[in-house]
Amino acid sequence: MNLHEYQGKQILNSFGVDIQRGIVAQTADEAVEAAKKLTEETGTGWHVIKAQVHAGGRGKGGGVKLAKNLDEVKELAGQIIGMNLITPQTSAEGKKVHQVLVAEDVYYPGDNEPEEYYMSVLLNRATGRNMIMYSTEGGMDIETVAEETPHLIFTEEIDPAAGLLPFQARRIAFNLGLSGVAFKGMVKFVNALYTAYVKSDSSLFEINPVLKTSDDRVIAVDAKVTLDGNALYRHKDYLEMRDKREENPVEVEAGEVGLNYVDLDGNVGCMVNGAGLAMATMDLIKQAGGEPANFLDVGGTADAERVETAFNLILKDPNVKAILVNIFGGIVRCDRVAQGIVDAYKNMGTINVPIIVRLQGTNADIAKDLIDNSGLDVQSAIEFQEAADKVQAVLA
Numbered sequence: 001m002n003l004h005e006y007q008g009k010q011i012l013n014s015f016g017v018d019i020q021r022g023i024v025a026q027t028a029d030e031a032v033e034a035a036k037k038l039t040e041e042t043g044t045g046w047h048v049i050k051a052q053v054h055a056g057g058r059g060k061g062g063g064v065k066l067a068k069n070l071d072e073v074k075e076l077a078g079q080i081i082g083m084n085l086i087t088p089q090t091s092a093e094g095k096k097v098h099q100v101l102v103a104e105d106v107y108y109p110g111d112n113e114p115e116e117y118y119m120s121v122l123l124n125r126a127t128g129r130n131m132i133m134y135s136t137e138g139g140m141d142i143e144t145v146a147e148e149t150p151h152l153i154f155t156e157e158i159d160p161a162a163g164l165l166p167f168q169a170r171r172i173a174f175n176l177g178l179s180g181v182a183f184k185g186m187v188k189f190v191n192a193l194y195t196a197y198v199k200s201d202s203s204l205f206e207i208n209p210v211l212k213t214s215d216d217r218v219i220a221v222d223a224k225v226t227l228d229g230n231a232l233y234r235h236k237d238y239l240e241m242r243d244k245r246e247e248n249p250v251e252v253e254a255g256e257v258g259l260n261y262v263d264l265d266g267n268v269g270c271m272v273n274g275a276g277l278a279m280a281t282m283d284l285i286k287q288a289g290g291e292p293a294n295f296l297d298v299g300g301t302a303d304a305e306r307v308e309t310a311f312n313l314i315l316k317d318p319n320v321k322a323i324l325v326n327i328f329g330g331i332v333r334c335d336r337v338a339q340g341i342v343d344a345y346k347n348m349g350t351i352n353v354p355i356i357v358r359l360q361g362t363n364a365d366i367a368k369d370l371i372d373n374s375g376l377d378v379q380s381a382i383e384f385q386e387a388a389d390k391v392q393a394v395l396a
């Protein structure tokens with residue numbers, strides 16, 4: 001589950017990670033109130049107004065702006081709230097901004113220049129260990145750094161039994177070129193960050209930039225936090241942080257009825273039981289010259305009601321030109337699924353795209369007869385390839 005920056009920072013701070021402080025606001029007036037309150041708490045006169053959407057690169061898209069007085073807070077918050085923010089990480093249509101974070105300006109002048117670093121915590125799937133990835137080249141595109149100057153990105157792998165060891169946190173601070181107060185601050189920051197990552201059951205932290213302020217404090221200015229959805233039952237309070245407005249509406253709807261649906265860009269809708277078979281089905285659709293419009297695992301019970309719900313979800317996508325149903329009847333009997341498809345189809349009236357149904361396994365032959373004798377515009381197949389060929393034929 002992805003979080004907004006302000007929510008991510010809240011979690012970080014609850015584990016002792018120092019952050020750029022801020023208050024979230026839904027309107028320009030609330031932003032002004034937030035700025036006043038922050039001034040009381042922090043003494044800052046300048047504020048940054050930051051669009052809260054589930055996408056990075058907001059600065060580049062005009063979603064992060066500096067306000068030097070309350071009039072500017074009001075004006076900039078008014079501009080950003082309601083805007084359609086287009087960044088390198090959104091689709092071409094962009095994302096609608098519903099709220100902003102009013103944050104203290106932390107790039108104030110002082111004895112030293114502020115410096116921006118990159119830091120993330122994530123699982124290295126190749127080694128099965130968490131790692132901290134970091135770089136002196138923060139603030140900008142880490143992707144470009146990885147491509148052009150990969151030697152400037154360091155990693156620290158963490159032994160799951162021992163945890164983050166003191167020498168590792170010191171090595172990070174050393175590699176970032178720090179000394180004195182900033183060195184100590186970074187060691188503390190890294191320790192708190194890693195604790196937060198483990199205790200919150202996160203699957204990704206990306207802090208870009210981590211800032212060394214002009215007076216040598218080390219703080220998180222940005223926070224991209226992804227929580228592990230499978231561990232959310234342990235964090236009821238985090239569950240409330242979900243913002244469905246940021247998610248694909250069809251995926252949200254599918255989740256509510258217990259279907260595993262992922263929206264994709266293609267033209268062939270798929271309804272499959274089992275994630276592995278769904279992946280194989282998407283491969284076969286590609287081989288047949290189509291592109292999958294979705295991943296959909298209907299799971300073990302493919303009765304009429306569930307099939308109808310699944311058809312309705314698939315048909316919400318206007319790009320769908322054909323639907324391929326691919327069910328392996330292991331525990332569920334093929335004839336029951338076939339009956340479910342026939343009932344759902346009849347119940348829905350007309351479906352304007354061709355449907356190809358491939359049922360294999362227990363009672364597959366009875367199921368095929370059921371489909372073929374239903375009088376509906378549904379083509380049946382028993383072999384996988386046969387189904388793919390039929391998809392190719394309807395797309396041609």
Ligand code: GDP
Nearest residue numbers: 048056057058059104105106107139208209222
């Ligand atoms: P992103 O563009 O979505 O990654 O959003 P960030 O939170 O990283 O902010 C983008 C950029 O805004 C940062 O890299 C900073 O350069 C700038 N920025 C963030 N906070 C402040 C601040 O307090 N003062 C100033 N002057 N700039 C800031």
Ligand code: MN
Nearest residue numbers: 057208209222
């Ligand atoms: Mn950032």
